[in-house]
Amino acid sequence: MTVGIVGLGLIGGSLAKCFAQHGHRVLACDRDAETMAAALRDGAAQGELTPARFGGCELILVCLWPQKTVDYIEENRAAFPKGGLVVDCCGVKGEICRQVWPIAREEGFTFVGGHPMAGRELSGYRASQADLFHRASMILTPGPGCDEAVIEKLRALFLSLHFRQVVLSTPEEHDRIIALTSQLCHIVSNCFVKSPTAGDFGGFSAGSFKDLTRVAKLNEAMWTDLFSQNRAALLAELDIFIDNLARYRAALAQGDDSALEGLLREGRKIKEGLTLGNHTSQNRESL
Amino acid sequence: MTVGIVGLGLIGGSLAKCFAQHGHRVLACDRDAETMAAALRDGAAQGELTPARFGGCELILVCLWPQKTVDYIEENRAAFPKGGLVVDCCGVKGEICRQVWPIAREEGFTFVGGHPMAGRELSGYRASQADLFHRASMILTPGPGCDEAVIEKLRALFLSLHFRQVVLSTPEEHDRIIALTSQLCHIVSNCFVKSPTAGDFGGFSAGSFKDLTRVAKLNEAMWTDLFSQNRAALLAELDIFIDNLARYRAALAQGDDSALEGLLREGRKIKEGLTLGNHTSQNRESL
Incomplete structure (x- = not known):
């Protein structure tokens, strides 16, 4: 064609x-x-x-x-x-x-x-x-x-x-999901390198730091354009993430190892569910 | 031997x-x-x-x-x-x-x-x-x-x-750096999958979601042990990350695209610096 x-x-x-x-x-x-x-x-x-x-x-x-x-x-x-x-x-x-x-x-x-x-x-x-x-x-x-x-x-x-x-x-479903699976990934990755400690990473990292910060290198003008066109959904995901992170912080600050382990277990199980492929949305058709 | x-x-x-x-x-x-x-x-x-x-x-x-x-x-x-x-x-x-x-x-x-x-x-x-x-x-x-x-x-x-x-x-330098390059990576990754939206990711993701959540699947008992033995350094890194994330959130919530683009630019430049290898700590000897 x-x-x-x-x-x-x-x-x-x-x-x-x-x-x-x-x-x-x-x-x-x-x-x-x-x-x-x-x-x-x-x-x-x-x-x-x-x-x-x-x-x-x-x-x-x-x-x-x-x-x-x-x-x-x-x-x-x-x-x-x-x-x-x-x-x-x-x-x-x-x-x-x-x-x-x-x-x-x-x-x-x-x-x-x-x-x-x-x-x-x-x-x-x-x-x-x-x-x-x-x-x-x-x-x-x-x-x-x-x-x-x-x-x-x-x-x-x-x-x-x-x-x-x-x-x-639908455009709405797309934007709601992409806010997490793409947009928030880029914000978290870009934000993660801002610790002054990041400059010392050489020799002190296996794959996790590299993977987590891979998309930190982004075209900031294009991504600002994308974020601004999906502000509400992205903000909702950012708030969910910040709220969840606060739970880990509280457990760590309070020395509550049992709560911390519980939070980690919960995340591990969700991740295993995703890996196993339990992630097909009912209201979406994969052709 | x-x-x-x-x-x-x-x-x-x-x-x-x-x-x-x-x-x-x-x-x-x-x-x-x-x-x-x-x-x-x-x-x-x-x-x-x-x-x-x-x-x-x-x-x-x-x-x-x-x-x-x-x-x-x-x-x-x-x-x-x-x-x-x-x-x-x-x-x-x-x-x-x-x-x-x-x-x-x-x-x-x-x-x-x-x-x-x-x-x-x-x-x-x-x-x-x-x-x-x-x-x-x-x-x-x-x-x-x-x-x-x-x-x-x-x-x-x-x-x-x-x-x-x-x-x-030194043990102190090691623990300070590892708090970011390994421990915080695992917390962020584990926390990231907790959005209810994570279950919908199939078909809606390029590599960023996969990379960001790779280490979410962790041994929660072992990592709790590791975190609890490095509580102060990890808490410091977690707080730096949470503070930085709040800046992105504020720019996004206020519709301040110029501030958002500035934050993203800053992160992109730091990441480029890391990629270029400007990360050799002065007080560390690589044999």
Whole structure:
């Protein structure tokens, strides 16, 4: 198929390389001319995407930051083909879908929220990789009344690109879960390195410090954008975490080893439950 | 050499297998008869260690939990050979060294605190591996006035077993740093899974949730023992972390994106500094 890709950062660049490698024709655009030239040179894109060419694309993937995604679709709303299919790739879905679904309805194209669940501690086209999404989860948040055939087409497409699974969700469910599984992870990791002791870690660490602080290296502007678009859910998770942490602190401060051991046991058992795979939400369909 | 190993759990069992694989003669003991039999059958031990045989060991490694380590050495204090060498393998060093150094001085053997920096989310002899410490850091906390030749002998020995490095520290420095790099990691990880949202993570996670919660699965009795022996340092790190986290929470709650981005930038830069290796403590010697 011919796929249009807007934005050739880590996500858009990786998707372009992946689609091209699987024999699809990629038309892409990026505000940075050098990145665009590199993508054409690499064969990640076969041509430049302009709004005039939207009509020739079976699928348009918008791979910009959250606010820019909405802005781009708003600015180019009239150029999307009637009956066309547009998917974004932002890490938040509520704000995006609330703003873009009405535009899509008015202009007569289909918009499905998307979130390919993979990343790297590097950003930009140069960090992009054709296999970034190998075995990754692709989350889709279709709008109310979205045609089943559209979902089925996207499902088959992403599986053909070697995603592990396509998960259907609502924007609200997505944002509620992602607040913990991605956003709070980044805050905790970023916060963890702020102890003055962190500078002494060399030679004093097995894997736990490294794993816990892996995502501390983040693009702060992009993540601020993501956090601000999911403020309520993230704040709720942060408060749950802070409340729970206070229990450990109290047990430790009071020298109550039995309470501390109980808290640790509880966490260990929850973790074992997750590891064993007891984590399938009832109200979600994994295709 | 002939090495005595007390306790064949994950750490002692892995050390026994490692020493044996490198051609050393291992005498070992474990309170569990089946474990002892398995170690003899596996060739991890060539014979059973009894206090009567301590004299034939060039080195005795005590691989028990913190309190049991002190108890074992106290109970068998008279059996350690004059001029002999004993190293423990606990994850805390202050309490151990404070209690064992006087015993060693009185009985005329040398006690060096030790902490081989590796682990698994499994415990016990069955989880032990000959290569568990491959490329790991071995921390040693020798007592005041410890013979240089003893340190040099231990250094050469652990490097010959393919440890990456031998790091010298004081018990206080070790415990201060480990409070962050190991202990707080385990508390944060264990606490993180307690959100009710954790059960929904399947399909909604790239690597960050998995990495952050890896060590949530811990042996709660052993870690309570470790935490309780390092209460002050761990509490200090926990409070630093909680204070820092409150800053992120305030910025998020107030909708102050500029402050939030500033906090994230600060963390990202610290993490980059760590990654670049700007973490060599001045008062520590890496041999």
